[in-house]
Structure formats: structure tokens, C-alpha cells
Amino acid sequence: MIVVENIRKTFELTKKQRKENNTDEKIAVAVDDVSFTCEPGRIFSLLGPNGAGKTTTLRMLAGILQPTKGKIEIQGVDVSINANEARKHIGFLTGSTGLYERLTPNELIKYFADLYNVSDEDFKKRKEELYTLLDMHDFQNKRIGRLSTGMKQKVSISRTMIHDPEVVIFDEPTSGLDVITAENIIKLIGDCKKQGKTVIFSSHIMSEVDLLCDDLAIIHKGGIVYEGTMQQFRENMTADNLTAEFIRIINASNNAEI
Amino acid sequence: MIFTIFKKELKDTLRDRRTIIAMIVIPILVFPLILGIITKVSSSFEEKQKEEVFNIALITEDPSNDFVMQFSAIPDSLGPKKLKFYSDTTGISKEIAQDSIQLGIVIPSNYDELKESNKQMNISVILNETNLGTRDRVKKYLDIIEDNLMQERFDKLSLDRKLTEPLVVSYVNLASSKEMIGKIAGGILPYLFIIFGFIGCLYPAIDLFTGEKERKTLETLLTTPVQRWKILVGKMMVVVLSGIAAATFALVGLFLSLEVFELVENPMILEVVSSILSVQFILSLYILLIPLTIFFAGVMIPVTIYAKSFKEAQSILTPVNFIIILPAMVGFIPGIELDYITALIPIVNIVLASKELVAGTLGFDLMAISFLTMVVFAAISVLVSYRRFGKETNIIN
Numbered sequence: 001m002i003v004v005e006n007i008r009k010t011f012e013l014t015k016k017q018r019k020e021n022n023t024d025e026k027i028a029v030a031v032d033d034v035s036f037t038c039e040p041g042r043i044f045s046l047l048g049p050n051g052a053g054k055t056t057t058l059r060m061l062a063g064i065l066q067p068t069k070g071k072i073e074i075q076g077v078d079v080s081i082n083a084n085e086a087r088k089h090i091g092f093l094t095g096s097t098g099l100y101e102r103l104t105p106n107e108l109i110k111y112f113a114d115l116y117n118v119s120d121e122d123f124k125k126r127k128e129e130l131y132t133l134l135d136m137h138d139f140q141n142k143r144i145g146r147l148s149t150g151m152k153q154k155v156s157i158s159r160t161m162i163h164d165p166e167v168v169i170f171d172e173p174t175s176g177l178d179v180i181t182a183e184n185i186i187k188l189i190g191d192c193k194k195q196g197k198t199v200i201f202s203s204h205i206m207s208e209v210d211l212l213c214d215d216l217a218i219i220h221k222g223g224i225v226y227e228g229t230m231q232q233f234r235e236n237m238t239a240d241n242l243t244a245e246f247i248r249i250i251n252a253s254n255n256a257e258i
Numbered sequence: 259m260i261f262t263i264f265k266k267e268l269k270d271t272l273r274d275r276r277t278i279i280a281m282i283v284i285p286i287l288v289f290p291l292i293l294g295i296i297t298k299v300s301s302s303f304e305e306k307q308k309e310e311v312f313n314i315a316l317i318t319e320d321p322s323n324d325f326v327m328q329f330s331a332i333p334d335s336l337g338p339k340k341l342k343f344y345s346d347t348t349g350i351s352k353e354i355a356q357d358s359i360q361l362g363i364v365i366p367s368n369y370d371e372l373k374e375s376n377k378q379m380n381i382s383v384i385l386n387e388t389n390l391g392t393r394d395r396v397k398k399y400l401d402i403i404e405d406n407l408m409q410e411r412f413d414k415l416s417l418d419r420k421l422t423e424p425l426v427v428s429y430v431n432l433a434s435s436k437e438m439i440g441k442i443a444g445g446i447l448p449y450l451f452i453i454f455g456f457i458g459c460l461y462p463a464i465d466l467f468t469g470e471k472e473r474k475t476l477e478t479l480l481t482t483p484v485q486r487w488k489i490l491v492g493k494m495m496v497v498v499l500s501g502i503a504a505a506t507f508a509l510v511g512l513f514l515s516l517e518v519f520e521l522v523e524n525p526m527i528l529e530v531v532s533s534i535l536s537v538q539f540i541l542s543l544y545i546l547l548i549p550l551t552i553f554f555a556g557v558m559i560p561v562t563i564y565a566k567s568f569k570e571a572q573s574i575l576t577p578v579n580f581i582i583i584l585p586a587m588v589g590f591i592p593g594i595e596l597d598y599i600t601a602l603i604p605i606v607n608i609v610l611a612s613k614e615l616v617a618g619t620l621g622f623d624l625m626a627i628s629f630l631t632m633v634v635f636a637a638i639s640v641l642v643s644y645r646r647f648g649k650e651t652n653i654i655n
Binding site: 011012059062063064065066084085087088090092094096097098099100101102103107111112114115116117159 | 259262263266269270273274470473474475477478479480481482483484485650651653654
């Protein structure tokens with residue numbers, strides 16, 4: 001389970017950044033007063049246009065960034081107090097995840113299993129399950145640099161899931177991927193839900209959201225502008241389709257600001 | 259966990275072609291290549307010098323004078339020559355410029371008369387000194403003639419030549435050849451270590467930090483339940499090991515050049531090299547070099563953490579390279595010795611201590627001060643790296 005309470009994240013701007021952004025402000029607010037809860041066995045989607053604060057929020061959940069204010073709990077562990085303990089429960093996958101191209105899938109998966117302290121017995125079992133599920137046996141000993149994008153994405157998935165995390169974070173996981181590879185990811189997200197995992201994923205592709213999500217929040221300019229269940233979203237929408245409704249909410253938020 | 263990271267990073271690093279070239283190939287080849295080229299070029303130059311026939315213009319109005327006789331009698335073992343006779347210097351410069359003659363020797367017209375009256379004879383030599391070896395060759399010829407003339411004059415006066423040498427000085431050098439080489443050329447060893455140690459650290463440091471940021475693998479690594487300091491130490495150990503390996507391979511290359519390829523013939527150098535390659539010497543050298551290499555890694559890592567791309571890291575570290583190498587050159591400056599002040603200056607202390615080590619004159623107190631100073635600086639640099647690595651804006655592109 002993920003509980004996010006009033007988190008805020010600010011970054012100090014360098015002189016160069018202030019000049020580039022044409023601002024005198026020394027601090028940029030990336031995320032402001034964001035709260036939500038993700039339940040186990042449900043998929044929570046964090047939607048928002050580029051630069052809205054989705055990735056920053058997810059990086060805070062994964063313990064890569066520390067919130068400036070507020071509290072995040074992963075499986076009951078406060079990320080600010082015990083980030084390492086919280087990270088043990090998390091699997092983190094992004095569409096742009098890099099892999100160690102000079103290693104083989106076997107070496108990479110073993111490395112991450114060791115980092116997560118997975119026992120040898122569990123590792124063998126998990127690895128076999130994942131390799132079978134993702135059809136990875138044929139290229140397990142090839143250098144990752146020589147694999148196709150689809151194969152690499154399968155390696156990324158195995159890396160994310162090797163320690164069988166209770167919480168899985170997907171940050172625009174299908175971004176830049178071909179249809180077949182994207183389909184693998186969509187299937188994986190669905191499987192995670194079936195296994196009772198807590199799933200959060202960010203996207204701006206409404207068809208994926210429609211297909212997968214139970215709950216959603218729309219984030220814009222660092223703040224939550226809509227939160228509810230997918231069913232409520234569908235029922236209450238005034239635009240013709242989900243994408244149009246998403247744009248309408250963003251525009252309404254902009255107008256309210258003015 | 260540190261060992262897990264170290265093992266993986268080492269494997270990854272050893273599969274990087276650039277690192278292998280900088281860490282193993284270049285260091286091991288550089289000495290055999292440099293010494294091989296120098297030996298080949300200098301021996302072929304000497305050979306050419308010995309065999310080259312010099313066309314020499316003897317410029318005199320009297321081609322039968324004693325100088326001409328003596329000059330003609332100089333054996334070809336001192337360099338073969340062909341003599342041409344000219345009555346004046348007209349056209350000599352042009353012929354030398356065209357290389358049809360290599361030397362012009364102007365002999366006074368009253369040479370025999372001056373010789374008989376025991377007076378000085380002025381000899382002018384016209385040559386182009388950009389043709390290396392020409393001056394040496396003519397000096398050899400003229401030294402023989404002058405020696406003969408001296409002997410003749412002493413004989414004529416019935417004097418012993420030793421009369422002109424009232425002092426017979428002999429120097430008793432108490433320094434061993436090891437000390438001599440250590441003091442004069444011992445600076446080369448630490449210089450080597452510093453250059454190759456630095457280069458050896460460079461690519462792994464950039465690859466393991468900036469490279470990971472660029473390839474977006476660092477973010478994934480930071481989502482694992484491993485404390486950041488452990489990640490830093492695991493990676494840093496690989497950077498340090500690469501630096502030490504590069505310096506070691508440079509030494510291996512030097513050893514191969516001397517002992518296997520026999521590219522240096524100087525027996526004194528060979529004797530010293532054999533005597534310093536003892537277990538005690540190598541251990542002492544590594545004790546000094548390990549904190550130095552950690553310091554290098556500690557200086558590079560904050561830069562590589564800060565840089566957003568491989569190119570940016572390289573462009574920042576190139577000037578740092580010069581700053582590091584300058585103190586290394588102190589080892590070549592005569593008169594600068596290891597003392598209680600220089601032992602407190604990082605890099606300079608290791609250079610001077612290594613030099614003393616080669617000479618076998620390094621005292622325990624100065625070695626300890628140099629080592630501890632370097633440990634303190636290495637620790638500070640590691641701390642700076644740790645702080646940089648902990649800064650969010652540095653680790654996320």
C-alpha cells in the first residue's frame with residue numbers, strides 16, 4: 001500500500017537555470033501539496049502533461065528523491081525515515097530505463113537479486129518463472145547491448161520483478177516502445193494487479209489508463225487537479241471521450257488559475 | 259553489498275574497450291615503444307654517422323702543408339672522408355647549402371711557418387650545424403691533429419707533457435650507483451605512476467558515474483535498498499584499482515623493455531632496476547601509491563557526478579590532469595628534497611618519497627608523514643565525493 005500525504009518538492013535553481021526559465025525565483029516548485037492512496041490489488045494511475053510533476057512524484061515514492069515536505073509510506077514504512085527498508089518493497093520501471101549493456105541478462109538479473117538480498121533458492125525460482133513468462137531463455141547469455149528493444153524491455157521487467165515486490169511503480173513504461181513490447185508491459189501491469197500488488201503508473205496515454213486503471217489522479221503544474229475512481233471519471237465526464245475530458249480538466253485548471 | 263557492487267562494476271569496466279586500452283594496452287606498450295623507437299633511431303643515426311662519407315673542402319693556397327698531410331692521414335675508422343682542395347672560400351657556402359660538401363676547413367697560408375715558430379694557427383671551420391653530428395666529426399679530426407702538434411712541441415722543447423697537468427684529481431664517490439640513479443632519474447618512477455595512475459582512473463570514473471547517468475542506469479541502481487555510500491565505495495574501489503593497475507602495467511612495460519627486450523644497454527641502470535625490484539621496495543611503493551590513487555579518484559568522482567555527459571566530464575578533467583601532473587614534475591627538479599615541509603604537500607610528497615625509495619634513502623619518519631598526509635587528503639576527497647553523490651540534483655540528469 002502507498003500513502004502519500006501533502007508532499008512538496010522544490011529544487012534550487014542555478015543562475016543559468018533562472019536565466020533559461022526567465023525567472024527571478026530561486027526555487028522551483030515541482031510538486032506541491034500532493035496526497036493520494038494506492039490500495040493493494042488496484043491500479044492507480046497518475047496522469048498529467050509533460051512537466052506536470054509525475055516523474056518527480058514517482059521518484060519520491062521510490063526513494064530516489066526526498067520530499068521537501070510531507071510524508072510517504074510504502075507498506076507502512078516511512079520513506080523519509082527508512083528509505084532503504086521502503087525500497088525493499090518497491091519495483092521501479094520506466095520506459096527509458098537504461099541497462100548495463102556490457103552484461104548479459106543473467107548477470108544483470110543476478111546482480112539486482114543480490115542487491116535486493118534475494119536468496120539463491122528464491123532467485124532460481126523467480127528467474128525461471130520470469131524467463132518462461134517473458135520467453136527469455138534464448139538470449140539470457142547474450143550481451144544486453146546486442147539485444148533488440150523488445151528483448152531489453154523484457155530484461156528490464158525481469159530486473160524490476162526479480163525480488164517479487166509488493167509495490168510496483170511504472171513511470172511512462174510504454175513511452176517510445178513498439179506496439180508488441182508495449183503490450184507486454186500492459187500485460188505485466190494487469191498481472192501485478194491479479195497478484196494483489198499495489199500498482200502505480202504514470203502515463204499520458206488515455207487508452208492504457210482506460211484499460212487498466214481502478215483509480216486515477218491528474219496532476220498539473222505540481223498539484224492534483226482531479227482524483228477519483230476510473231468509474232467516477234467515466235460517469236462524470238462532460239467531454240466526448242477520455243482524452244478530451246483529460247484536456248478539459250487541464251484547461252479548466254489553467255483557467256481557474258487565471 | 260559493497261563487494262557485490264565492486265564485482266559487478268569491475269566486470270563491467272573490464273568489458274569496456276576504452277578502459278582496457280587506457281588501463282592495460284597503453285601503459286604496457288608505452289615504454290617498449292618509446293625506448294624501442296629511441297634505441298632504433300639513435301643506433302641507426304650513429305650507424306649512419308659512422309658510415310657516412312664526408313666531403314671536406316680544405317681551403318688553402320698550399321695543399322702540401324703539414325695540416326693537409328696530417329688531415330689526410332687520419333684513419334677512416336673515425337669516419338670516412340673525401341678531400342677536395344680550394345684556394346679560397348668562394349662558393350663554399352653554396353656547396354655546403356647544397357650538401358655537395360659537408361665541411362670547409364680554412365687553413366692559414368703560412369701554416370707551416372707558424373708551426374715551425376711555435377705560434378698559434380687559426381683554423382676556421384665552415385659547416386651547417388643543423389646537420390647533426392657534423393661538428394662532432396670535425397672535432398674528432400681536429401683533436402687528433404692538435405694532440406700530434408702538442409706532442410711535437412713538447413718533444414722539441416724536451417719537456418714532459420705532464421708539466422702542463424700539475425693537478426691529478428681523482429674523485430671518490432661514496433654514493434652507490436643505486437643512490438645516483440635514484441637521485442638523478444628516480445623521479446621518473448613516481449611520475450609514471452602519477453600519469454598512468456591518473457589516466458587509469460579517468461575512464462572508469464567517467465564511465466561509472468557520468469556514464470551511468472547518461473545511460474540512465476544510475477536511477478535504477480538508486481531504487482535498490484543499498485545505501486548510497488556503499489554504492490559510492492563499490493564504484494570507487496574499481497576506479498582506484500584501475501588507476502593502480504594502469505601504473506602497474508606501465509612498470510611491467512618498463513621491466514619488459516629492460517629485461518626482456520633489452521632496449522637499454524646501460525649496465526648501471528640495469529643493475530639499479532634489478533636491485534629495486536624487491537618485495538620490500540614494491541610493498542613500500544604501493545603503500546605510498548594507494549592513498550595517492552584514492553585521492554585521484556576522490557578528485558575525479560565529484561566532477562564525474564556533476565557532469566551531465568561523457569564529453570563534459572572529459573573537458574573538465576583535462577585541465578585537472580595538468581594540475582595533478584605539475585607537482586609530479588617536481589621530482590625532476592634538482593635540489594628539491596623530501597623534508598618535513600615537502601612531506602606535507604600532497605602529490606609532491608609522494609613523488610619525492612618514491613624518489614628516495616628508489617635511491618634507498620627514504621627514512622621511516624618522512625615516509626610516515628608523506629603517507630599520513632596523503633591519507634588525510636584522500637579522506638577529504640572521498641568525503642567531497644560522498645557529499646556530491648548524495649546531492650539529488652547531481653545524480654539525476
